[in-house]
Amino acid sequence: MAEELNWDFEAFDLALGEAITLDMVKVDLKARVFWLPNAAKHNPPASVNVIKSWVRAFELLPECPIKWEAYFSLKAACYGVSETMGKAFDMALPLPKDKPSLLPSGIQKAVSSKQILKDPPISPPGEKRERKNKITQYPDDFETAWAEYPQRAGGADKAGALKSWNARLREGVTPAEMIAGITRYANFIRSTGKTGTEFVKQAKTFLGPSGHFREPWALPTSPAGGIWFNSPMDCDETIPPGFRG
Template sequence: MSRYRKVEVRTWSDRKFRALSPIPPCGQGLWLHLLTGPHTGPIPGLFRAGRAAIAEELGWDQEAFDKAFQEVFDQGMAEADFGARLVWLPKAIESNKPESPNVVKSWAAEWAILPECPLKARAYEALCEALKSFGDSYLKAFTESCEKPDVKPSPKPSGKAMANQEQEQEQEQEQEQDFGSTDPVEPSGSTASNHPKIPPVSQGRTDKPPANRYADDIHRVFQHWQRVMQHPQAKLDDKRMSRIRDRLKDGYTASDLIAAVDGCTRSPHHMGENDRATRYDDIELICRDAKHVDQFLRLADAPDMTGMSAAARRTATAAQQWLEEEGGNAH
């Protein structure tokens, strides 16, 4: 019997799963979420995510998340550069071996959008070592498809330092917006770091949210859409970014929009079974307005028809539409 079990990423956005009692703040719960959550991508254990975004996804406050992450970090199970919003699970590739060198080549698009930082450079070296153990063809596929980061790998940071990185970055961004200055000042008594620090902004400011308030969620939704719809070369242009941001401002969570993307995959019409044989699967369409999001969220809870024949799917779709119309007439 296999030692491994498959867990669908969409589990975290499933309506029934989300209706269950939530996971309390703890190291084990965080580890399972880091390993299988909607932020994960094709590269085992390496993904873009921020502290606030992960904490919000789990429904934890920031202090509880930091404590749980410290537990995971202390066990050597995860590292992060929260300033760059990059998380790495060093041992993930050992239980998620790519099936072939071609799978490794397919990592190229995801690798290109991961933020450049010393942690990415360390992950590159570790992945090279792991892939070499699988065979020279795996290593060759990686080094030829994924460019080596142009930064030096850094020593393993402390968990506390990682938790502070994102806070420092946000403080710098707000300070620049408030005072129009990009000349940082090193506070007295500070320890050495990779970049200078500036005085923190007042904790009492509430009149303007951080400029990157939705950045993590926008990237999570877009990257999920790229993977699910198989558009690895698609660009997050201003129009797509604006649509996703607008829906987040409407009150939808990133998990809601990820579920809406999944719902679109369950619509034969949008996946190309229409008179024009054209797919209507752009994230701009899915997030065009609240009505579209709600429609695709309903489809996410509908039966999965991807395993049916085209004729059976058309019949099932027609029956589903009839039931919805009859239900509407009954009211």
């Protein structure tokens, strides 16, 4: 999907992770099926022919729970437009006998984007404040990692780093593994004199799918085994510029 959109893979991974967290996208990774639950509700079928065009696409979907969750959602959206549209859906996509009817009692009423903009949903008192607080809260393990991460020139995207952190947790990476990688990287940055420069990776990139936190980040050494320095001012004048033996 990232290639189809011509997006950077890491940027797509972060965006998709956020969409899944907000229930804007449902995913079955094993079946490789992605579903947008609100798509049909906000883009209801304009004619019976549109419903008929869904048949072939639906048949191509691999068997998985999301497929049938989408089926009943599409059916509800059609009935939300009119009974005629609902019956057209039943005729075009009849429910197999081995599938129980899961149509919710409250059929979703299809709405247009203009209606959404005109009549935005009203949140209960305090809900917006609570949602905002959830966004700004950071787990203790992440705060430990963030405090250890080397400073870089320019802004620090803490929220982006948290998204990468959470994405790795979903993949089974432990907080200890990421913190250990950050510690190695921080030592490497300090030893090479790059702290506070643009050469320090963004934390969200370091914790991204490329797995930079798994790299050894061994301290650079001179051919004689000493530690490299960036400037002759870091060394004794009697020692050749660039390294200390």
